[in-house]
């Protein structure tokens with residue numbers, strides 16, 4: 001088994017003017033000697049043989065040769081046939097055929113086989129040197145063009161690889177491309193589990209079965225972190241009729257980690273053309289990252305689906321819980337009220353506490369029901385002309401007892417002129433009530449809470465908020481802006497983006513001092529957007545918060 005370096009460039013390393021590896025084959029020993037001496041003086045590495053079998057084994061097993069210099073007529077095999085065999089091993093190898101009788105037929109055959117260079121015996125040594133340099137130059141050009149083709153192919157496959165995030169499809173593209181590149185009979189794509197084990201995910205063609213030796217080789221390539229060229233040992237895979245024992249094992253890399261391996265199996269050890277293992281290694285590096293992305297994307301999608309399901313279950317739970325709580329709660333409320341009204345002294349006070357607590361539960365249940373209706377789009381808008389001053393006064397009055405309990409000052413700042421506009425009264429009161437209630441809750445005793453209302457130009461949307469289109473058919477360009485400002489605990493910047501989400505609360509619910517389930521702001525946002533409005537928050541920790549919403553100013 002041999003390891004392959006990762007760079008394609010290294011596999012085709014005959015740089016201009018550098019010493020080349022030349023194989024000389026001639027059945028005449030003296031010709032071998034002359035050629036060797038002449039070319040060695042040109043600082044090339046020369047190996048000469050009179051035996052075609054030795055030449056063939058050199059071509060197949062030795063380090064790659066740049067040039068084959070062969071006699072046309074040899075006892076066991078013609079030079080042209082040897083040339084053809086050499087081309088099968090390396091399509092870019094340079095070939096010069098030496099001939100004593102360069103007939104037209106020979107020339108014709110040579111051209112047909114892609115052998116462009118001929119040298120007629122007897123030749124001058126200088127002639128030989130020149131022919132060799134020219135042939136090596138051609139080889140370099142051919143190598144460049146092959147390299148370009150390989151890059152083009154790689155580009156094609158990487159386009160295909162980048163085009164999908166579907167894991168199965170991606171695996172198929174990767175394995176198919178690798179099999180095409182290597183012309184291997186069977187291919188396997190294996191992924192690495194968190195326990196560093198490999199598991200088979202794809203086989204092409206499907207009729208092949210991975211054997212223990214194949215699995216062990218893929219594992220070895222992963223551990224070595226390197227592409228391995230496999231020479232015949234134990235069979236790697238089988239289709240029940242034929243076994244394959246040679247090929248390539250290539251680790252799939254992603255950001256420095258090894259995420260799996262490709263195992264490409266063949267019949268013969270020499271079936272891989274030079275440069276191919278390096279090309280597959282490059283492909284695998286790219287493919288590994290794409291595969292990891294696809295795996296992560298798949299996990300993300302699964303997690304998202306799980307989340308959706310949990311969301312659905314939560315909504316269902318809320319629907320059932322709120323529905324089931326409502327009836328017993330109204331009974332508790334009714335009887336508690338009756339007991340309170342018919343009692344005196346401590347008994348009345350106890351009943352009053354029961355009543356307050358039951359009312360608190362009722363608020364939570366109401367929140368749940370309201371949000372569910374809003375989210376399901378079951379809420380209808382009942383627009384009517386209302387006066388902002390009157391709405392704010394009503395909302396503030398409802399909250400006065402709670403504010404007084406904490407000794408807050410509850411101030412109102414509104415235009416002197418009555419501001420009348422089309423709005424859903426109940427929804428407006430609910431939204432305002434929630435914001436004022438929060439301001440009271442999250443402001444330490446003796447705070448100041450100001451409710452402001454104003455008419456504002458659409459372009460002057462405060463705080464850089466992008467103007468939002470009015471609901472269809474409305475061409476007004478003014479907002480009714482309402483703000484609830486407090487001097488409370490404030491909301492840290494990092495929490496502000498999520499504050500309007502359902503069930504989101506700043507402090508941990510177990511450590512927080514205030515009651516609530518985190519639905520109020522989500523309801524307010526739904527109520528505001530339902531009316532074509534927008535909501536936003538400005539807050540500084542330990543200084544206070546201002547919740548604002550803007551509704552389109554409509555009068556007809």
Ligand code: ADP
Pocket residue numbers: 434438439442443486488489490491499504505506507515516517518519520521522545
């Ligand atoms: P709840 O009040 O039931 O917890 P809300 O959705 O109304 O739910 O509020 C969510 C969270 O936002 C609150 O738990 C609190 O942490 C924070 N919050 C809301 N209003 C204010 C405010 N005026 N000042 C500080 N924090 C606030």
